[in-house]
Amino acid sequence: MKEPSNEPAIRLVMQPKFTNPDGDIFGGVILSMIDEAAAVEAQRQAHHRYVTVAMDSIQFHLPVHVGDIVSLWCRTVEVGRSSLKIHIDVLAHPRCSDDEKKVTEATVTMVAIDEQRRAVPVF
Numbered sequence: 001m002k003e004p005s006n007e008p009a010i011r012l013v014m015q016p017k018f019t020n021p022d023g024d025i026f027g028g029v030i031l032s033m034i035d036e037a038a039a040v041e042a043q044r045q046a047h048h049r050y051v052t053v054a055m056d057s058i059q060f061h062l063p064v065h066v067g068d069i070v071s072l073w074c075r076t077v078e079v080g081r082s083s084l085k086i087h088i089d090v091l092a093h094p095r096c097s098d099d100e101k102k103v104t105e106a107t108v109t110m111v112a113i114d115e116q117r118r119a120v121p122v123f
């Protein structure tokens with residue numbers, strides 16, 4: 001298993017198209033980014049086709065707003081035979097500020113699969 005990367009898997013500016021009518025970013029947008037970030041981290045660990053089998057313990061700590069720069073930091077916390085458990089911290093900071101805060105965290109399990117969609121060893 002590789003050590004955690006020293007850069008985020010994803011970094012993105014939150015656009016108005018991601019908001020609810022109150023101007024906050026939809027939780028589902030953050031969940032989608034978490035899923036993508038886990039896929040990036042899984043690929044960094046070992047090259048396979050992966051599927052998401054579980055998203056556990058998702059906690060939304062703080063709201064995210066339009067213009068925030070959101071960074072998703074991943075670390076693989078467990079390696080099974082065909083699965084990787086990946087923890088994702090989502091940090092956000094307003095565009096003109098260094099005041100970065102953890103807004104969401106989650107643990108996602110990705111499974112490596114073959115062309116028949118059968119689970120295969122990661123390593």
Ligand SMILES: CC(C)(COP(=O)(O)OP(=O)(O)OC[C@H]1O[C@@H](n2cnc3c(N)ncnc32)[C@H](O)[C@@H]1OP(=O)(O)O)[C@@H](O)C(=O)NCCC(=O)NCCS
Nearest residue numbers: 051052053054079080081082083084109111113117118119
């Ligand atoms: C992932 C999938 C291939 C696993 O198939 P399966 O028949 O359960 O295969 P296995 O029993 O061999 O399990 C494979 C691994 O998944 C893990 N796993 C299965 N269900 C799990 C769950 N609910 N939570 C965490 N891990 C799970 C197993 O522990 C195993 O890990 P290991 O090999 O590291 O020990 C199958 O469940 C699947 O295709 N699911 C749909 C995934 C998908 O399409 N995701 C996107 C949804 S839009």
